[in-house]
Amino acid sequence: MDQQDTKPHRWGMAIDLDRCTGCEACVAACHAENNLPLSTPDSAAKGRAFHWIRIDRYYEGAFPDIKVKFMPVLCQQCDEAPCEPVCPVYATYHNAEGLNVQVYNRCVGTRYCANNCPYSVRFFNWFEPVWPEPLTLQLNPDVFVRPVGVMEKCTFCSQRIKRAELEAKQESRSLRDGEVQPACVQSCPAEAMVFGDLNDPASRVSRLAQSGRATRFMEDLGTQPKVFYLKRGE
Amino acid sequence: MLLTAEFLTADSTVQAVSALRAEGFSANDIELFSYRPLELPEGMLERRSHISLAAVLGALVSGTLTTAFIFFTQHNYPLVTGGMPLVSGWATGVVSFELIMAGAVAGVVLAFLREGRLLRRDGAPPPALKDDSAFLRIECPQESVPRVVRCFEVAGAQDIVEETETE
Amino acid sequence: MTQRTDDFEVPLWRLGILLSALSVAGAIAAVQPIEFPHNKHVAKGLDCIDCHITVDTEAAAGLPSVRKCMLCHSKFAKTGPGVQKLLVYSKQRREVPWERVYMFEPEAQVKFQHAAHIWAKVECKTCHGEVEKMTVAQLAVRHTMGRCLTCHRERHATEDCAACHF
Amino acid sequence: MERRSFFKIIGTASGGMLTGACGNKARQIIPLLVPEREIITGAEEWHPSVCRECGAGCGTIVRVMEAERKTRQGNENVRERIAAIKKIEGNPLDPVSGGRLCARGQAAVQALYHPDRIRGPLKRVGARGEGRFEPVTWDSALEIAASAVKKAVDKDPARIVFLTRPEASNRSAAVASFLRALGAPPASTTGLCDFEIERQAAEVVFGWRGLPVYEIQDADYVLSLGADFLGGWVSPVFYARRFGHMRRGRPGRRGQLTHAESRFSITGSSADRWLPVRPGGELALALAVGYVLVTGNLALANVAAGLRNGFASVDFERAVKISGLPAEQLRQVARDLGRSESPVVMAGASVVQSNSLDAVIAASALNLLLGRIGSKGGVIPPVEASIAEFADSRAHTVNLLRRLESAELVMLDSANPVYAQPASAKLLARAPAIVSFSAFIDDSSAYADLILPDHASLESAAVVVPDVTPDRALTGAQPFVHPLYDTRATEQVLAELSKILGRALKIDTPEDAFRKLFAGNKSDWSDAGEFAKYCNRQGGWWTESSRSAHASPRFELPQLREAEFQGGAAEFPLNFVPYPALQFGDGSGAHLPWLQELPDPASSAMWGLPVEIDPKTASRIGLKNGQMVRMISPSGQIEAPAYVHPAAIPGVVSMAIGQGHTHYGRYASEQGANPLTIAAPLTDPQTGAFAFGATRVRIEKLSQQDRLVQFSAVDREPELHRR
Amino acid sequence: MATVAEIPDPRVRTELWRPLSRAGSRYWIAVTLCAVIVAAGLAAWGYQIAKGLGIAGYRRPVFWAFYEADFVFWIGISHAGTLISAILRLTHAGWRKPVTRAAEAITVFALMIGAILPLIHLGRVWLFYWLIPYPNTRLLWPNFRSPLLWDLTAIFTYLIASSLYLYLPLIPDLAQLATRSRGWQRNLYRLLALKWVGSDRQWHALERAMKLMAAIVLAIAVSVHTVVAWDFAMAIVPMWHSTIFGPYFVVGAIFSGIAALVIVMASLRRFLHLESYLRPLHFDNLGKLLLLMSLLWIYFTVAEHLTIWYGKQPAEYSVFESRIYGDFAPYFWSMVILNFVVPFMLLSIRRLRSIRTVTICAVTVLIGMWIERFLIVVNALSRPRLASAWGAYSPTWVEITITAASFVTMTLLYLLFARLFPVIAVWEYEDVAHG
Incomplete structure (x- = not known):
């Protein structure tokens, strides 16, 4: 049993746009894992649907040789996150493991962080979420149901990271690469998404991050996102 | 001995004051009561005022307090901010500026209240003000009373009242 | 039978506890349906983990089901007022409605990991007081964030908000 | 401090008296039952299961944790700690899902805890199609059902119609034996999304029984002709995984994908080159490519002469005109096919046209030309079923409307004919007796006289032979969650019915199915019982299996012909292409809220599907994105919001199938429009499959305001930069 | 040099103090009406707290809208009071005398309303105390790097400074009033007048204090509205993150403040019959100031929009385009007309500048400035960088009720103030009776 790893993890993700088919299995998996509130036709029309990860479409060219690029967008857990300095109560901050944590019970709901996020990946609980009985039985006990008036966003499934870390600690070993997988990465049929520790150069995500095809979304804003998109095509 | 005289016009008051000053009475023995601020020629009744000093003092005090407060919270008040810096340069600047200004305002107001003796007023009760007249009061030893009375009459005082200080 | 948070409506008196919790309130004796004597059981050689079985594996410490109590109480120690009540519950196949003594407010959204603390060799009494001397468990130690943090600081444990609120 | 306490503070503060911990209001303590089996709070268990949402039969693992449920026992509110399913994920050991799952698989958990699930047997009170029922007990329900079946058997067993899903499982075996016991014809499907055309074509071209397996992960050039394999054709997760591997799985090699479909589908958007073929032009395209292969001697030398002459005699010019693609593009595709090392042609009909069978046959034949049968990266035969009995009992498509006309008794098991072929609604209304085993009151079971509700798929035992699997597979699941309501598994109900009718019926549990498998491999297990336990724990049994890759072509190439369309070109100028949406399939997934609010892969629309129109047609009738339009076809008209799809083929209007249910739970009822209502009731002659793509429509603009709810609509960007 | 000899006729004092003694029935009708609307606003807020x-x-993406626009609007209005009275006091402008107290009153009341609005826009307002750095057992602290907390400190300081700036010159008036009123008003005035006896020492101290306070309040006022502007400028939202937001907001603040002042002066003049005290001269000067600020405002607006139009950065340009050509165009162009074209037409020609026209311009400017705040907040948010997250916003009755209630609260506070305290400082006025 190797001794426990000393260097803290720095979680990151690589999404291979050449593999992504835009089938939105990740969107459904995220709903299943993180107790996202159900939207209704009315609340969706008012722009209040919750999708912590969404697939953006960028069309290039015109019919007949038109192409579309699918772009899964989720919280990029930026190292220089614009949403962190503006929160007046430290409800969102950057923890040692490189995650941009949203502390639900600390948030007072000024929503400044959502304005400042260039990726528009933050969602606000305008109402108390409600699930008609017996759908509440499906709620994941590892994840808190956010009350009304609180901001929420993708957490890289911090509950799965926490559970894996506790298991590794119990067996006093370090986390293996690929042992922790957020719900979206786990469910992606085309295996386009890879999650891992960027501090560990041997991990698959680090190798993909250094590959020639890797770029980062709106990197010029200086947010230093931690999701690497691998270019589509040759 | 306290002498109070009532004057109907601003000029007579000014004449009386200049006469008293000519007689060599010091400025802080003389006090003028009126419903409206009377403009006196320069140096006639100069009142040393420390309000601007108080303002600067207030600003300095609140400035040091704020920075001390910030360093105290930064270093030994163990705050849980998830490793985020508690304070950054610019933000401290803005917040300190505001609190310094608050300190200055506090300084000014406190100095005003103290100098105007608006909170605690000892000594003889002020004369009952009338709408359109001013009262001049002077505190002088017994022997110089006649000289003061003469100055008042020359300036045209209406009625002069003598009181003994009731300590 | 541990968490009954979802049906725990916020009545006025609970709010009173909430406020008095902020003040230095003495130990509030929780009124339990059965006067369970911890001291007697410990005296018999039982250890905490024998009834709270999942304390070293899961986040929740777990409370024994009435079935476990009946393992012994159906064979010996069948007398005594408490045991009679226990038999009633067991016959109706109903769990004993234990009153929660230690609880973080639901709004605090704290995920307390018993297991992690047991692995870190934290004694039960640091947080729950001398339960083996008590009959019914009393609120001996007020679980405030300040107390948790100071202890975490002493032992150089994590201060990451996501450690408890995630 | 919580919001309600804030109000209380204001209340009490104004009341002046904040008393703290006194006035111990008697809190009503709800008793808690002792759970049957030990459930540890916070611990998670993973149980293998199988996903029944579509025919693919992906193996899944299900996360079970503790949850608390309030029920009434007698006259008392009682709480019980039950094992509840929290999430479904792919079973890493299963060759079909490989640990992955599509959106429908993930959302299946909502079907288990759906608020509108039927909670006990129901008897119809209102008129047919109204959907008003009253609860009855199981005994009386079974009595009524038995009498209905007896009456139908006495009259004419041949006129009993049993509609079920196209699946080879222990249930299909039970249904088959039940119908055999009654002397009734075998079960059939609704004819929508059951891929009968692909099966028939494989039979004709290769002589294989079942769907061919395309080894695209080893291919370096894939031409998919009409098969939207990434978007809901046959086995989306299986082919998506292989597509991912084809693209970036092999260091240094990147497979090319060319997709030909009459719509910019998901496969079209992931392809390197999309061939916008005219609706019904797939046959022409296949024959044209075959012609170029043969005449440009790119095909294999030892191709059967009949086949070679067949392709050689194709009228290339006319084929090019019918396909609507430039000739040079067809030649280029043929050249790529000929020159690439391991090409493969995936033939399918996601959108069924009247000539789809011929098109699939011609496209499959291209594989013969290129000699790709059984070779690496080519097409391999379907593995012979692990349990023959299951495979034989698979329901086949037969002309639904003709069968229903003379139906004496209609039995519905997870089939929704009224939605799949709306024309069948009239026939159902006339049917003497209808019994439904559906778990929800959907469009068809609203017509049923009696509903004997089935368990939710996650509550019932299931053993499934997946449609498309590389090795011999049998995926199974033990029930590991207590049924929530007073429902019974359909197999068990059929067994009880047959018992009442005096005919014994043997139902296979997963245990028995795995024991049958044991015969095949005695090697490393001592007895069948232990082997079955192992399979149950694993979630199924999968073995490598070699198989004879010979193909005995005994067919002659179909003639080039255009597809017929209902509606004249003058009065109905636009082609109408309804297509099975990835998230709703044939409409059976519409009742799940997660799928309703899932942004549609094509238009990112939520809670309602738009009709996709190309920018030129839209601007011609002055239509802006999101406005309501009415589509009129010879068979009816529907209204839906318009989505100006930048990549739609001019003159071809497409709409996803899934919305427009009259009854299907609170999330799907009266939501959106069902495109199949205006699809012409044409069927494919040989297979009886519903040719829902063979319709022409006319479009009228309705309202001005934007009624389309899109989550992330990007097509506005081009307008932005025009200025 | 005014001499005490020409004791001004008692009419001046009686007229200025007439509203304090009795209040007509029309007054009470107005007060109750306003109270009803304010109650409606509070009820709407209560409903919002209860429901969410x-x-x-x-x-999403428009997370800030009406309440934040109102917040900036009311903090903007509050600047006019202090700025005008402070500047005029520092420059010894004679004509300011009757204007200062009314202006200071606007400041204090607008600030009160402006300070409540951030609470209304909070998602969980019952936890607002977490924004205040109070020592707590949980060792938690507000994040002073957030512009929202700069707002908190700035508005807190500004509220205290401007209330004191209003209160100090009120003391002499209250001292005189104490002798002339009866009952509870007497006790109130005596309490508030502290130990004022009219000694020249006190006059001198008051004079010195007000001079210094004017300078400090001026500095605070400018800093407050810059900080409010930094709420937006600090964010990297396109068309928020621009360097001129600080001065642009300060100019906007003075501009809308003067407009508010003109409206208040006009209404006081009409309802309290202060025609002889608020003479056309005052309105003429205020009109000139309004024109000046209008020009400054259009200068800043053009500066901002021209640079964005010329640069054509995609993110900024999409917001610009929606503002100039797109769905926000009607608001933008009506704003430009209301804020620049109307004042410029009416005020630049001397002959046209009368009390009526200045008031009309003031009303249009107020409306225009509210639209400007609404545009800045909502337009930039509705077009974030990613086109996939664009979204159109439309208010509901809750926001409209609360915004209306904020205007009516201002009138209600002003009605009560005019009833309790003299709107024009008697001692200040007589000091220059013939100026």
């Missing part, structure tokens, strides 16, 4: 922010029109 969803009942307002907020959505």
